[in-house]
Amino acid sequence: MTDIAIDNEPHANVAWRKWAIHGGRLALAAALILAWEYGARTLGRLFFAPPLDVLERIVTLAASGQMLTDIAATMRVSAAGFAIAALCGVLLPLLLRRSLRATEAVEPYIMASMGIPKYALAPWLILWFGIGDLPKLVVVTLVVFYILYITTFAGIRGVDQRLINMARVIGASERVIAREIIWTSLLPFFFTGLKIAFPRAVSATIVGEFLVSTEGVGRSIEHARQISDTTGVFAGVVIAIALVLAINGIVNLIERWALRWRPVERDMQI
Amino acid sequence: MAAALLEIRQLGKRFAQRQGRDQGREPSPWVIQDLSFSVREGEFLTIVGPSGAGKSTLLNVIAQIDTATTGEIVFDGATVSTRDPRALKPGIDRRIGYVTQDDNLLPWRNTLDNVLFALEVQGRLNDETRARAEMLIRAVGLAGFEHYYPHELSGGMRKRTALIRTLVYDPPVILMDEPFAAVDAQTRTQLQADLLALWELGRKTIIFVTHDITEAIALGDRALVLSKQPSRIAAEHAIRIPRPRNVKDIFALEGFAAIYEKIRADVQ
Numbered sequence: 165m166t167d168i169a170i171d172n173e174p175h176a177n178v179a180w181r182k183w184a185i186h187g188g189r190l191a192l193a194a195a196l197i198l199a200w201e202y203g204a205r206t207l208g209r210l211f212f213a214p215p216l217d218v219l220e221r222i223v224t225l226a227a228s229g230q231m232l233t234d235i236a237a238t239m240r241v242s243a244a245g246f247a248i249a250a251l252c253g254v255l256l257p258l259l260l261r262r263s264l265r266a267t268e269a270v271e272p273y274i275m276a277s278m279g280i281p282k283y284a285l286a287p288w289l290i291l292w293f294g295i296g297d298l299p300k301l302v303v304v305t306l307v308v309f310y311i312l313y314i315t316t317f318a319g320i321r322g323v324d325q326r327l328i329n330m331a332r333v334i335g336a337s338e339r340v341i342a343r344e345i346i347w348t349s350l351l352p353f354f355f356t357g358l359k360i361a362f363p364r365a366v367s368a369t370i371v372g373e374f375l376v377s378t379e380g381v382g383r384s385i386e387h388a389r390q391i392s393d394t395t396g397v398f399a400g401v402v403i404a405i406a407l408v409l410a411i412n413g414i415v416n417l418i419e420r421w422a423l424r425w426r427p428v429e430r431d432m433q434i
Numbered sequence: 435m436a437a438a439l440l441e442i443r444q445l446g447k448r449f450a451q452r453q454g455r456d457q458g459r460e461p462s463p464w465v466i467q468d469l470s471f472s473v474r475e476g477e478f479l480t481i482v483g484p485s486g487a488g489k490s491t492l493l494n495v496i497a498q499i500d501t502a503t504t505g506e507i508v509f510d511g512a513t514v515s516t517r518d519p520r521a522l523k524p525g526i527d528r529r530i531g532y533v534t535q536d537d538n539l540l541p542w543r544n545t546l547d548n549v550l551f552a553l554e555v556q557g558r559l560n561d562e563t564r565a566r567a568e569m570l571i572r573a574v575g576l577a578g579f580e581h582y583y584p585h586e587l588s589g590g591m592r593k594r595t596a597l598i599r600t601l602v603y604d605p606p607v608i609l610m611d612e613p614f615a616a617v618d619a620q621t622r623t624q625l626q627a628d629l630l631a632l633w634e635l636g637r638k639t640i641i642f643v644t645h646d647i648t649e650a651i652a653l654g655d656r657a658l659v660l661s662k663q664p665s666r667i668a669a670e671h672a673i674r675i676p677r678p679r680n681v682k683d684i685f686a687l688e689g690f691a692a693i694y695e696k697i698r699a700d701v702q
Binding site for chain 1: 498534540556603
């Protein structure tokens with residue numbers, strides 16, 4: 165019966181689904197905030213800072229300009245680390261694609277280095293790279309690199325060889341094939357990697373800021389923690405979440421534009 | 435008889451063994467063995483063979499996507515075949531076009547941009563070639579669909595797009611691998627008629643592979659019959675049905691039934 169209704173009234177159905185999703189989201193947010201408020205009342209302010217206090221703190225932070233400075237500092241390190249990692253994580257597979265032997269030789273080392281617990285090395289990273297942005301940059305780069313390296317390689321292995329053959333017969337150079345066919349084919353994989361890697365980059369920066377920094381969202385959280393300011397910690401966490409959501413929204417917009425040729429992207433739009 | 439433009443001499447093909455598991459076993463079987471034929475300039479040659487007769491492999495070797503194991507291919511007076519995969523020159527300098535069984539359209543390019551792809555990569559995109567592309571799009575009834583992506587087109591429309599993507603850059607030889615196999619009967623007849631109309635305009639040299647005997651007769655000047663694996667030429671038939679042919683009524687034409695029976699007897 166539902167199928168028939170969908171066929172008869174596609175527009176009404178789409179509109180209804182849209183409202184159902186938005187309504188569901190709002191209801192979920194309300195439930196979460198209520199549970200949060202309930203936690204604060206029963207367990208006390210040290211355990212859970214009440215939502216209104218957190219909101220008030222965020223407004224104060226925003227008004228004083230502190231929030232913007234923190235976000236700018238965190239984003240500076242995240243973006244720089246992300247850019248370096250993205251460059252290496254995408255270029256390396258594209259170069260290795262040319263040689264199966266080189267790939268097989270290099271792969272175990274890359275996988276082994278992925279196993280290094282980066283945060284455990286934090287004191288040594290500070291020892292090696294000082295207390296500026298550099299140690300954080302190294303951690304962010306390492307965290308992001310593997311995600312993009314693995315997703316890009318998966319994309320390259322998924323390229324349709326028949327399209328490459330067709331392009332060769334037509335007379336396309338290897339450069340054109342790399343740019344037009346391989347790159348475009350791996351874009352969906354690349355965006356999947358971006359969506360995993362970007363929040364990770366921000367998280368890694370924030371954790372890095374716990375350990376060593378003079379500014380940033382992570383340092384704000386750490387500072388509040390040291391003086392047992394639960395409201396300050398919660399405010400920092402909310403800012404971090406908002407930051408990740410905002411970045412994810414931007415990545416989604418870019419993805420939708422770059423992959424507008426994909427049938428799934430259209431069909432999945434609500 | 436005009437000199438052969440393309441000559442296949444004692445061609446043999448078998449695939450390399452897979453690494454590891456198959457190593458040390460007896461060599462893989464021949465897909466094609468001792469296969470010879472030639473094509474004249476401007477000839478429409480059809481090749482009929484049962485499924486799994488190595489038809490696609492044969493065209494891949496001629497298009498130089500794959501190497502020949504034995505024998506040689508002479509094109510325009512020069513030996514072009516090679517045993518070294520790295521020395522392959524797919525499409526040999528854009529003189530051999532290849533319309534594959536799958537349309538292989540680029541999913542991120544719309545109809546017009548798929549057709550223009552060949553001209554773009556060859557650095558030959560100008561007002562004149564663009565006008566030719568638009569003429570071909572109109573000729574096969576795709577006007578109005580220039581800005582549709584492949585997934586928005588029907589199977590027949592995708593076939594037409596793939597066909598004119600090759601025609602637009604005007605290679606002297608075109609290989610076709612069952613290009614109309616995956617569409618319904620009416621669309622197929624229409625596509626055949628379109629192809630013949632386009633061929634009458636330019637008289638390219640075409641090697642058209644199919645498992646459909648009717649199609650082989652309707653389109654070709656000459657039909658070769660392939661044996662089962664390993665592929666050899668089992669028979670050769672000249673098709674003397676006068677052109678222009680009406681593909682829709684091909685059954686009714688004089689001589690059709692006789693040639694059909696002969697080819698059917700040869701196809702194992």
